[in-house]
Amino acid sequence: MRMLSIVLLLAVVCPLSFAQDAPAASRSTQNNPRPFPYQHPLRLPDGSELKSRREALAARMGTGVALLLSPEKPSDVGLMRYRPDSNVYYFTGVETDPVALVLVAKDGRIADEKLFLPPDSASYALWNGKRTTAGPEAAAAAGLQADQVVTMSAPRGRPGTNFTALEEAISAGLKATGGPLFLDHVSRGSRPKAGSFDPRTSTREESVRDHFVEKQKDLKVQGLGNLAGTVRSIKSPYEIEMIQAAIDASGDGVCVMMANARPGLYEFEFMGMALGAFFERGSSGTAYAPICASGPNACVLHYDENRRRTVEGDLVLCDVGAEFGRYAADITRTFPVSGKFSDEQKRVYSTVLAAQAAAAAALKPGVSLNDLHGAAIKVIREAGFDPFRVLPHGVSHHVGLDVHDPGDQRMVPGMVITIEPGIYMQKEGFGVRIEDIYLVTADGNRCLSAQIPKTVEAVEALCGRVAR
Ligand code: GLY
Ligand code: MN
Ligand code: MN
Numbered sequence: 001m002r003m004l005s006i007v008l009l010l011a012v013v014c015p016l017s018f019a020q021d022a023p024a025a026s027r028s029t030q031n032n033p034r035p036f037p038y039q040h041p042l043r044l045p046d047g048s049e050l051k052s053r054r055e056a057l058a059a060r061m062g063t064g065v066a067l068l069l070s071p072e073k074p075s076d077v078g079l080m081r082y083r084p085d086s087n088v089y090y091f092t093g094v095e096t097d098p099v100a101l102v103l104v105a106k107d108g109r110i111a112d113e114k115l116f117l118p119p120d121s122a123s124y125a126l127w128n129g130k131r132t133t134a135g136p137e138a139a140a141a142a143g144l145q146a147d148q149v150v151t152m153s154a155p156r157g158r159p160g161t162n163f164t165a166l167e168e169a170i171s172a173g174l175k176a177t178g179g180p181l182f183l184d185h186v187s188r189g190s191r192p193k194a195g196s197f198d199p200r201t202s203t204r205e206e207s208v209r210d211h212f213v214e215k216q217k218d219l220k221v222q223g224l225g226n227l228a229g230t231v232r233s234i235k236s237p238y239e240i241e242m243i244q245a246a247i248d249a250s251g252d253g254v255c256v257m258m259a260n261a262r263p264g265l266y267e268f269e270f271m272g273m274a275l276g277a278f279f280e281r282g283s284s285g286t287a288y289a290p291i292c293a294s295g296p297n298a299c300v301l302h303y304d305e306n307r308r309r310t311v312e313g314d315l316v317l318c319d320v321g322a323e324f325g326r327y328a329a330d331i332t333r334t335f336p337v338s339g340k341f342s343d344e345q346k347r348v349y350s351t352v353l354a355a356q357a358a359a360a361a362a363l364k365p366g367v368s369l370n371d372l373h374g375a376a377i378k379v380i381r382e383a384g385f386d387p388f389r390v391l392p393h394g395v396s397h398h399v400g401l402d403v404h405d406p407g408d409q410r411m412v413p414g415m416v417i418t419i420e421p422g423i424y425m426q427k428e429g430f431g432v433r434i435e436d437i438y439l440v441t442a443d444g445n446r447c448l449s450a451q452i453p454k455t456v457e458a459v460e461a462l463c464g465r466v467a468r
Helices: 002-021 047-061 086-092 122-128 136-142 164-177 204-215 225-232 237-259 267-280 295-299 343-362 369-382 456-462
Strands: 064-069 100-106 109-117 149-151 181-183 221-223 291-294 315-320 322-324 331-336 416-419 422-425 430-433 436-441 444-447
Touching (some): 047 136, 064 086, 086 100, 109 136, 109 164, 136 149, 181 204, 237 322, 237 416, 237 456, 267 291, 267 315, 291 295, 295 315, 295 430, 315 430, 331 430, 331 456, 343 416, 343 422, 369 416
Parallel strands (some): 064 181, 181 221
Antiparallel strands (some): 100 109, 315 331, 416 436, 422 430
């Protein structure tokens, strides 16, 4: 109850004081409120942080050999921004391709580890800049000794195509531990017969698996994804700082959209405002395809066409998240394009807000994501809606390097999750979703996006403020 009062108090007080006191901004968004000053230097995780992440992975593995291997780059990589694989990046901090890490664990501790990097390449440097190569600098950055970072041998000028040293490191680890071999990106189900056509055998790890199983028929192969996900789900202070930066940039985008709202704007104009704010805050872009869904489009859960022109009386559901330091935010606000909710819109909106507050009040260590869902739908049902009809999605997921980050059901301090109930009124042609991000703490939780306006009063005070 106390937590509920605090959440409600924060929800009421913060946005109102923001709406009254927000500073005027500069540059292209003059007169727009910019409540989140830029204060987040972009930093990479340091060596000791990376080391402790790998120690946590070894503790989960017990004994065996884990291979983390970057997936093949798409062929248009020179033109599209390359995003490293989240598990590889999380445990190595390396952003280039190819990269591999062999981690040998014994009784829950790191027995050996080796990082494999591509050789220097003048042609790569010409087109893409200098990449991370083996040396003391790369070793320190990754939290390793210099001799633990090696260059993938590349005879005849084909960088990264010869994996001899990598093969030797895995073999040595398997010999020392007896396995199992932990691999990411391997499909479930029976292993295809050698030589048979099977489009599932498409990842680098699957050929690694087939190679080692061919050599040692009784070798156990286990998935790495769940272990890595459990480790990744507990966020460090560094990660929380990056997520907060992504949230602040997203909140800025949300406020600019609300402040500029007026009927007649196209959905893509709202999206443009949000993306502009993201980049002005030093984000690397958007963490997922932005959803700016007006009127009936809000009932399409992952709507991303963003082409409709808004009309008087519309609600606009904007689910937008910036990416900062490779970490995602995931924020949704729904606001009246004309500045005032209708009575029916207000009834639905207030119910969604109360559902979110109920789930937030329940969030503490030990509860499950399903418990939060239960708390939210109870409020929706008691308000007279059929939750099975109006809320077809879950209300929580982990957030981190990926917007839908891996992680367990049961809440532990350090986890970062969303709470995002919605009500979608298919017949009436509008939908409401409200989404915030919460850090689980020892005694409850802290909303990391509490400063983004969301009470009816705060949203109405901000909406259309520039147009007025
Ligand atoms: N933006 C995707 C989600 O809320 O899960
Ligand atoms: Mn979400
Ligand atoms: Mn979302």
